Every structure is written in structure tokens, then in C-alpha cells.
Amino acid sequence: MKNELILLAHGSGGKQMRKLIEGFAGKYFSNPILDKMNDFAQIDGGSKTIVSTDSFVIKPYKFPGGDIGKLAVCGTVNDVACSGADVKYLTLALIIEEGLPIADLEDICKSIKKASEEAGVLVIAGDTKVVEHGAADGIYINTTGIGIKSIDADIGGEFVQPGDKIIINGNIGDHAAAILACREGLSFTTPSVSDCAPLNGMVKELLAQCSNVRCMRDPTRGGVATVAGEIARQSKVGINIFEQALPIEQSVLGACELFGMDPLYMANEGKLLIFIAAEEADKAIEVLRGNKYGKNAAIIGEVTDKKQGVVLQTAIGSSRILDELTGEILPRIC
Amino acid sequence: MKNELILLAHGSGGKQMRKLIEGFAGKYFSNPILDKMNDFAQIDGGSKTIVSTDSFVIKPYKFPGGDIGKLAVCGTVNDVACSGADVKYLTLALIIEEGLPIADLEDICKSIKKASEEAGVLVIAGDTKVVEHGAADGIYINTTGIGIKSIDADIGGEFVQPGDKIIINGNIGDHAAAILACREGLSFTTPSVSDCAPLNGMVKELLAQCSNVRCMRDPTRGGVATVAGEIARQSKVGINIFEQALPIEQSVLGACELFGMDPLYMANEGKLLIFIAAEEADKAIEVLRGNKYGKNAAIIGEVTDKKQGVVLQTAIGSSRILDELTGEILPRIC
Numbered sequence: 001m002k003n004e005l006i007l008l009a010h011g012s013g014g015k016q017m018r019k020l021i022e023g024f025a026g027k028y029f030s031n032p033i034l035d036k037m038n039d040f041a042q043i044d045g046g047s048k049t050i051v052s053t054d055s056f057v058i059k060p061y062k063f064p065g066g067d068i069g070k071l072a073v074c075g076t077v078n079d080v081a082c083s084g085a086d087v088k089y090l091t092l093a094l095i096i097e098e099g100l101p102i103a104d105l106e107d108i109c110k111s112i113k114k115a116s117e118e119a120g121v122l123v124i125a126g127d128t129k130v131v132e133h134g135a136a137d138g139i140y141i142n143t144t145g146i147g148i149k150s151i152d153a154d155i156g157g158e159f160v161q162p163g164d165k166i167i168i169n170g171n172i173g174d175h176a177a178a179i180l181a182c183r184e185g186l187s188f189t190t191p192s193v194s195d196c197a198p199l200n201g202m203v204k205e206l207l208a209q210c211s212n213v214r215c216m217r218d219p220t221r222g223g224v225a226t227v228a229g230e231i232a233r234q235s236k237v238g239i240n241i242f243e244q245a246l247p248i249e250q251s252v253l254g255a256c257e258l259f260g261m262d263p264l265y266m267a268n269e270g271k272l273l274i275f276i277a278a279e280e281a282d283k284a285i286e287v288l289r290g291n292k293y294g295k296n297a298a299i300i301g302e303v304t305d306k307k308q309g310v311v312l313q314t315a316i317g318s319s320r321i322l323d324e325l326t327g328e329i330l331p332r333i334c
Numbered sequence: 335m336k337n338e339l340i341l342l343a344h345g346s347g348g349k350q351m352r353k354l355i356e357g358f359a360g361k362y363f364s365n366p367i368l369d370k371m372n373d374f375a376q377i378d379g380g381s382k383t384i385v386s387t388d389s390f391v392i393k394p395y396k397f398p399g400g401d402i403g404k405l406a407v408c409g410t411v412n413d414v415a416c417s418g419a420d421v422k423y424l425t426l427a428l429i430i431e432e433g434l435p436i437a438d439l440e441d442i443c444k445s446i447k448k449a450s451e452e453a454g455v456l457v458i459a460g461d462t463k464v465v466e467h468g469a470a471d472g473i474y475i476n477t478t479g480i481g482i483k484s485i486d487a488d489i490g491g492e493f494v495q496p497g498d499k500i501i502i503n504g505n506i507g508d509h510a511a512a513i514l515a516c517r518e519g520l521s522f523t524t525p526s527v528s529d530c531a532p533l534n535g536m537v538k539e540l541l542a543q544c545s546n547v548r549c550m551r552d553p554t555r556g557g558v559a560t561v562a563g564e565i566a567r568q569s570k571v572g573i574n575i576f577e578q579a580l581p582i583e584q585s586v587l588g589a590c591e592l593f594g595m596d597p598l599y600m601a602n603e604g605k606l607l608i609f610i611a612a613e614e615a616d617k618a619i620e621v622l623r624g625n626k627y628g629k630n631a632a633i634i635g636e637v638t639d640k641k642q643g644v645v646l647q648t649a650i651g652s653s654r655i656l657d658e659l660t661g662e663i664l665p666r667i668c
């Protein structure tokens with residue numbers, strides 16, 4: 001990698017990012033906790049403490065359906081919730097560009113307060129750094145979330161089994177479409193709104209009713225296709241996605257057509273891919289639809305023992321492989 | 335604050351930063367854990383989990399005595415260690431500017447590995463974001479540290495008492511002087527080297543021998559004067575600093591003279607201010623001097639019941655108040 005430079009694609013959530021991170025993480029930071037490569041880490045010990053960290057660099061920092069403050073709470077809350085833990089605490093670290101209007105900072109703090117209250121988490125530690133004008137872009141936020149896992153279930157990317165069903169709790173691509181429209185100054189008849197939301201309440205309801213959830217993961221950067229691919233690799237299984245079953249808004253399809261994008265690769269911020277034993281799938285759909293963040297929940301795929309990655313079963317009966325994302329379709333989406 | 339903008343001074347560690355953070359933290363995030371305003375947070379519960387978060391934006395990201403990777407490990411390890419906890423885990427979140435040489439990223443990862451091995455901490459979770467060229471400055475790193483406190487002592491900024499002695503484990507100002515010389519392209523006969531170091535081992539030795547440590551805090555942004563002022567406010571006490579007792583390198587004094595800076599306000603990254611019961615102070619000095627990071631440990635002040643902030647007893651017998659830092663003397667020092 002001599003003389004190579006970091007590219008935007010290294011942050012895409014796709015292939016280049018995976019190669020970079022797997023390379024460096026394996027070489028320098030390998031340990032049994034990190035090596036699991038989930039979006040959360042379980043600290044060993046009686047109390048089963050779960051930890052997840054994320055930095056948010058979304059552009060613009062205010063968008064239809066939320067802002068970077070709401071996103072920074074929801075993104076990390078959702079990662080911790082995907083472990084099956086109760087999310088309890090957040091740390092909050094701000095990197096602010098000189099010249100940011102203090103009123104904007106205050107709005108962002110209000111969003112953080114509102115989202116963390118909805119999620120039922122406390123902000124327990126913080127940090128503020130200010131960099132010169134031109135050394136950041138408005139504001140970047142890191143949150144680290146801490147949860148306590150009191151249920152005994154094995155939940156993670158490594159526990160998926162052939163025969164499992166794959167559920168999503170609603171429409172895909174809303175977040176990316178909202179950011180895209182907002183950046184490009186587009187207005188559609190039905191404008192897209194980010195789905196950014198804290199999903200820990202919905203997850204709690206699901207886990208109270210279903211005991212065979214194998215894995216939950218939020219399809220953010222890289223979208224459903226990329227995240228399904230990650231999990232297929234972790235569990236060494238194949239995944240079929242049913243094109244006709246995918247819930248998508250008409251306006252998102254419109255944006256995709258306009259920009260030549262595929263909704264399966266577009267980021268979501270209020271969605272989970274849920275892998276669950278087939279016999280519990282209908283029950284799960286019922287529970288999810290009872291929550292405001294799961295009204296359009298649908299079974300969108302199944303797990304197979306064919307190790308061929310992620311395959312899309314199209315509406316016309318053909319099938320095509322959903323490869324890992326290469327390059328960067330929409331930088332700074334989260 | 336309408337129409338007001340964020341200034342570099344809001345990140346200085348001084349007065350403007352305190353006002354901004356106290357204002358927003360009090361207004362939006364108040365809770366018993368955060369409100370203690372220590373550099374670490376103790377999560378309630380049997381296991382006494384301690385958490386601290388910090389983002390690092392130092393410029394340049396490579397400097398005499400370390401780099402942003404080493405700093406990001408040491409800074410957070412030291413904050414957690416100051417609670418009296420064993421530091422166990424770190425999360426690691428990178429914000430990388432497009433165009434960063436991958437070889438530099440690899441060097442930074444090597445530093446993180448080396449420092450975390452010395453400190454005995456595991457990196458358990460990570461995140462990587464890439465922003466466009468010009469939307470960051472090389473690389474910014476957030477680390478969140480997690481420790482387990484197994485000793486029963488009350489240690490924190492709120493536990494300092496009149497009569498306590500104040501100890502520092504060595505020379506002050508080395509970090510800031512090294513960064514300054516490096517930025518300005520200066521070469522002194524004896525060049526300054528950052529004191530950046532993980533101090534959790536030294537703290538462990540200290541706490542094994544001394545049971546009346548009231549507070550430890552690393553005087554980073556704002557230096558000894560500013561951090562002493564924070565603690566004086568937290569414990570509602572006065573603080574006397576003895577000018578003649580302050581250990582300072584000749585080269586740091588030289589840099590201070592050249593730039594009109596006061597070493598008492600200059601950042602350190604391998605130093606702790608230790609507040610301890612008077613009767614244990616000599617014992618503490620002995621223990622600290624036995625550690626490689628405490629060779630020049632000295633008693634540099636004492637705590638009084640006069641609520642007059644921080645007062646410097648000068649070499650010529652006069653005294654002057656060490657006010658909070660206002661403005662920003664050296665941005666992006668950590």
C-alpha cells in the first residue's frame with residue numbers, strides 16, 4: 001500500500017472499506033472481542049456490558065427528518081440494541097468548526113436531548129474540540145453507547161442459520177434519498193424524509209415475544225445488500241433477497257431512477273435487518289407492525305446453505321448476485 | 335447567544351469553553367452522573383464501571399515524542415485512570431480526510447497498538463469515516479475508555495480538602511512546547527519532546543501505597559493553572575501553587591519566553607495533578623519517583639480554605655491570582 005492515499009471509497013461501507021479495516025484491525029488490534037466484527041462489542045464478565053462507537057460526519061448537518069444530533073443518538077443506540085442489550089448510557093464528543101452558529105449547536109443539542117429521552121439513555125460524559133475554519137465541515141459528533149444485556153440469547157452476525165427468514169421493519173432507502181434530495185436542492189411531489197429513529201423500544205418488544213432472533217443489524221452505509229453480504233460472510237451462509245417483497249416508497253424509486261442508484265445499496269437510519277428462525281417470522285412481523293417504527297415490516301429474504309453471497313430473486317423470476325459495494329455512491333451519508 | 339459563532343477559544347479549555355459547556359450540558363443533558371463534571375463518569379451499579387471519552391484533533395498529527403494515535407490512547411487511558419479504576423477497554427473511531435497517505439494511517443495504527451499494549455487495554459470496537467479533502471485535517475480520532483474500579487476510595491474533583499498537598503509527577507509544558515516548536519519549525523539546542531504517556535501503571539502503584547488520594551487530573555488544555563482552577567471550583571476550596579517548586583525544563587522556559595507564554599497554562603499529556611492528604615505526600619513522592627513517568631515528581635502546592643481560586647506564590651515572595659485562561663493560546667494541542 002506504499003504511496004497509496006485514502007479515498008472517499010474507503011469510507012463507503014463497501015469493499016474498499018472492508019479491506020482497509022479488516023487489514024488494519026487484524027494486523028494491529030486483533031482480540032477475541034473485536035474479531036467478532038459485529039457493530040457492537042460484548043465485554044466479558046457477569047454483567048454483560050455491550051459497547052458500540054460511531055462518528056457522524058453527515059452533510060448537511062440538518063436534513064428532512066432530523067439532524068446530526070438525532071442521528072448520533074439513534075445510530076449508536078441502534079447498534080447497541082442490535083446486541084439484545086438494554087441501551088443505558090451515551091458519551092458525546094463534538095468536533096466543531098470555528099464559525100458554526102451557536103444557535104445551530106443549540107438546535108443540535110436539543111435534538112440530542114429529545115432523541116436520548118425517547119431512547120431512554122443518559123449522556124454521561126462529553127468532550128468538545130474546536131478546529132479552525134476549514135478544518136472540519138460544521139460539526140462532527142462521536143457517540144459511544146453502553147448497554148447491559150440481561151437476556152441469554154446468542155445474537156450476532158455469526159449466529160445466522162440456513163432456513164432463517166430475513167425481515168426488515170419498513171421502507172428502504174428513505175434516509176439516503178432525503179439526504180440526496182436535500183443536497184441537490186430537489187423537490188419531489190412527495191419529498192423523502194429520513195427514517196432516522198431510535199429502535200431500541202421496538203427491539204425490546206420483539207425480543208420479549210420472539211426467542212429465536214439470530215441477528216439484527218442496521219443497514220446504514222452500503223444499504224441492505226452490503227449488510228446482508230457482511231452477515232453472509234460472518235455466518236458462512238447464502239442469502240436470497242426477494243425483490244417483490246422489498247417495501248420502497250415511490251419517491252425513493254423516483255430518486256433512484258434519476259440518479260441511477262439502487263435502493264438496495266442506499267443507507268437507512270431507522271431500519272433493521274432481522275434474521276430469525278422461520279417458525280417465528282410471522283410472529284415477529286406482527287410484533288413489529290404494532291410499533292410505530294415497524295408499520296411496513298416485511299419478510300424480504302431467507303438464508304440458504306449455498307455459499308454464493310447475496311442473491312436477488314427478481315420480480316421477473318431471474319436472479320442476480322448482489323455484489324459488495326465498490327466505490328462510493330453517496331459520501332457522508334451518516 | 336443569538337447570531338453568535340463558535341470561536342477557537344470555545345475549544346481552549348478555558349473560560350469560554352467552560353461557559354459554553356456548562357451552559358449546554360446543564361440545560362440539555364443534566365443528570366447525576368454527568369453533573370459531577372469530572373473527566374470520567376462512574377456508571378452506578380455493583381461493578382463500578384468508569385467511562386471517559388475524548389476526541390483528538392492535534393496538529394500536526396505527528397510530533398516529537400508521539401503522534402495522534404499514541405495521544406488518543408494515552409489521553410483517554412489517563413482520564414479513566416484518574417478515577418482510580420483499572421483501565422480495560424478502548425473504542426476507536428477515526429475520521430480521515432481523503433488523501434491521507436495510507437502509510438501514515440498505518441504508522442498511527444502502530445502507535446495505537448504500542449500504547450495500548452503498554453497500558454494493557456484492548457481495542458474492542460471501532461468506526462471509520464472518510465470525509466472529502468478539505469473537510470478535515472489529516473485525521474481525527476475519538477477514543478472512549480472503560481475501566482473497572484475495584485478500590486473503595488472516593489476520588490474526584492469534589493473530594494479535595496483544605497490542607498491537602500498538590501503533587502505533579504514531573505516537568506510541565508513539555509507537550510505544548512514540543513508542538514509549538516514543531517509547528518513553527520524551530521530547533522532549540524535541547525529540543526522539547528512531548529511527555530505523552532499512559533500513566534495508569536504509575537497510578538496503580540500510587541493507589542497501592544497511598545489510601546488518601548483525593549483527586550487526580552491531567553493538566554492538558556489550559557495547563558496546571560486552569561485545571562487547578564476547575565478543581566478549586568468543584569471542591570469549593572482555594573489553591574496555592576509554589577512557583578519555585580514547579581519542575582520545568584530550560585528549553586520549555588526558552589520557548590515560553592520567545593512566544594510570551596506562561597508554562598502554567600501550557601498543555602501536558604503525561605502529567606497528573608495529584609491532590610493528597612498532607613501526611614501521605616512524602617510517601618506519594620517516593621512512589622512516583624520510583625516510576626519512569628514520575629522521576630521529577632514534586633509537591634507544587636497546597637489546598638486552603640480561602641475561596642480565592644488559584645494563587646501563585648512567586649519566587650520573590652509576592653503572590654498573584656492565576657485566572658482562568660481566556661482566549662486560545664495554542665489551538666489543536668490535543
